[in-house]
Amino acid sequence: MxxxxxxxxxxxxxxxxxxxxxxxxxxxxxxxxxxxxxxxxxxxxxxxxxxxxxxxxxxxxxxxxxxxxxxxxxxxxxxxxxxxxxxxxxxxxxxxxxxxxxxxxxxxxxxxxxxxxxxxxAMGGLMITEKAYGSDALNMKTAYQQVAESYHIKGEKHWQGLSGAADFWLVTARKFAANGDLSRDIDFFVTENAKPEQTIPMNHRYQNLGLYAIPYGINEIDILVPENQKLTPESTGIKLMLDTLHRSRLQFPGMGMGFLKRLLDESIKHCQNRLIAAVPLSQNDAVKYQLARIQMAFTICSGMCAFSVNTSGIENDLASMSVEANSLKALVTDLMQESAQMSLQLSGANGYRLDHYAGRAVVDSRPFQIFEGSNEMLYTQIAEGIFKLMKKSKENNLLNFLKTYKNSNFSADYFKKQLDINIENSFSQRDLVTIGRMIARTLCFQFVLQMDGFNPELVEITRQHIAMDLAMFTGQLNSNNQANPVLEYEDQADWSKFVD
CATH class of the missing domain: 1.10.540.10 (Acyl-CoA dehydrogenase/oxidase, N-terminal domain)
Structure with missing residues (x-):
């Protein structure tokens, strides 16, 4: 011990x-x-x-x-x-x-x-993603079979953060069934690079666009691990994976919190010190809007952190908490990228330098909208999850349902006009993404409201910006945009043939 x-x-x-x-x-x-x-x-x-x-x-x-x-x-x-x-x-x-x-x-x-x-x-990481399957983890091809009192695991993973640098890994794999097929369930194994039979090399390093401090690449797996290095799920390996990924998504706001505060601090300092015709840039109305927008992101992230503290401990089973976990991950990472773009814009030409905080922030925050589930996929799952609950409760109106849902039962009243949507008809996937964005904002504003005593001016700034966002999303839904790409687009599409 x-x-x-x-x-x-x-x-x-x-x-x-x-x-x-x-x-x-x-x-x-x-x-x-x-x-x-x-x-x-x-x-x-x-x-x-x-x-x-x-x-x-x-x-x-x-x-x-x-x-x-x-x-x-x-x-x-x-x-x-x-x-x-x-x-x-x-x-x-x-x-x-x-x-x-x-x-x-x-x-x-x-x-x-x-x-x-x-x-x-020491450091450790998680290996799930494979080249051909990405977010489709249930079809991964990395497989294992028992050999005496050990497990032989073979396959390939990529885009694992800390590739070639972590000392330990959790590796996911599917079991070879008796008929030669792979089991539908997924198992997790602890591996230790210091032991030759468990070493996982990085055979190719990616030149990632940002996050330079973290190595990413392709990992070839052909290892032998003892029986006790297999994790023991409470029910199935798939639920273990969902519990793990949902806990991770619920803790994304921790990474967002300091990042957004730094962007806010740097932006306010710059705009107070930068003079345009002897007037601080912070007095410009358009600049006020942008600074308030970053403050909205800071405030929502604060509420997310408070919710996560009360929810995401390892004593809790989070396998079924997809709506909340996806809402926190997708919304905070969208706000991180948006805030970084605004901070860069406020910084002027200097912000476009890679060694400027705002410049790095834009590039480094961008992949957060992609890894651990692309945000479009997560917003779709949020809408589908809520619609499933609405159908079960025989409620067709989104506002009416959210007024009864435990994590929006008093925030929904702030946005009655925008959330008054009937779901009797089916929605396209692009509309599901939009509705998912609306639901995520409604839930996360409730987390802000639950922080009794939090700065009321920041809460009001956040309410106004969420109301604006929801109005914009309602407009998108009402626009009935069904435009699809023309894949063979070059026919009659050369502008030079339409001028003399």
């Missing part, structure tokens, strides 16, 4: 950790120069991990801080204020490795792995 050490109270720890990161990123190292390089220098990363930020996701039984969601989100937020890439590294470790291991792992394996994290600054 790991010898337990007395932990600092968390408020003291997180204040010290924020100061430490500020010192590393803005004083000890030239992070503007580092941001243009692939990977974090080993010394730099060691300086960060020596503060044991990942201990927040390790049970106290093994020397950690206890897998407290508030602490996990606070660490993610502290990291994303300085670097979104660093926060994503932490997010991968916390939500996609340490938390599922703490919930479903064998005790002996837990003790060994957690010791490596606490004593040797």
């Amino acid at each position: 790991i010898e337990l050490k007395e932990q600092l109270d968390f408020d003291t720890y997180i204040r010290g950790f924020r100061k430490h990161l500020h010192h590393l990123f803005q004083e000890k190292y030239d992070f503007n120069a580092l941001s243009l390089q692939r990977d974090l220098p080993a010394e730099f990363l060691e300086d960060i991990l020596n503060k044991q930020p990942l201990a927040v996701a390790i049970p106290t039984l093994y020397g950690g801080r206890g897998v407290n969601v508030k602490e996990c989100l606070s660490v993610l937020s502290a990291a994303s204020y300085e670097s979104l890439a660093l926060s994503l590294m932490f997010g991968i470790n916390i939500a996609l490795f340490l938390e599922p291991l703490a919930k479903y792992g064998d005790a002996q394996v837990q003790e060994h792995v957690f010791r490596q994290f606490l004593e040797k600054n």
Whole structure:
């Protein structure tokens, strides 16, 4: 058993950790120069991990801080204020490795792995995605079969964050059935790169557009792991995967929180100091709109964090919480990208530099709208999930249903006109995406309202912007846009033939 050490109270720890990161990123190292390089220098990363930020996701039984969601989100937020890439590294470790291991792992394996994290600054990740299947995880081809008291796993994964850098992985695979087919269920296995028979090499590295600190690539899997390194689901492996992915999506706001606060701080500072005809840029009405828009994102993200703390602990089964998990992930990542674009615009030409915070923010936040489920897919699932519940309750009006739904039962009243939509007719997929966007905003505004005593001016700014968004989405639905692309489009489409 790991010898337990007395932990600092968390408020003291997180204040010290924020100061430490500020010192590393803005004083000890030239992070503007580092941001243009692939990977974090080993010394730099060691300086960060020596503060044991990942201990927040390790049970106290093994020397950690206890897998407290508030602490996990606070660490993610502290990291994303300085670097979104660093926060994503932490997010991968916390939500996609340490938390599922703490919930479903064998005790002996837990003790060994957690010791490596606490004593040797180890890192871990999750391997699900395959080239041909992407979000279609249920059809993955990585397979395993039992060999004596071990499992032989063979296949290929790609776009796994920390490829070639993580010391441990959770690898997903399907079992070879007796007839040679692959089982429909999915299983999870802990692997350890330090052991030759479990090593997973990165055979090709991708030149990812942003998030330079994180290596991505193609991983060839042909390994042998002992029986106790297989996670034990409470029911099925598919539910284990849903529980894990939903918990991760519910904790995305932790990564968004510090990122949005930094964008807001940088944007306000610039607009107050930048003078146009002796008047601060912040006095321009269009600029006021943009700053308020970023404040809306900050406020919604705050409400999301509060909801996640009360919901996403490993003691809870999140397999069925798709509406809320998808709402948080899709909306916060859309707001992160939108806020980054606005911050860049407010920064003028300087914002377009890759070594400027806003420039990096635009590029680094963009993939958040894609990985762990593209946002269009998640918004579709939100709408379909709510429609299924409406059908079950024999309610055809979206507003009437949301007024009874537990996570929108008082926020829906703020947007009566926009949400008064009947669903008696079927909707196209593009309209489902739009309705999913509307539902996500309604739910997340309720999370803001539930923060009793939160800054009322920020709440009112958020209400006005959500009302505006919902009105815009209602207009999209009413426009009845059915335009489809013309794939053979070049016929009669050369402009030069239509002028003299």
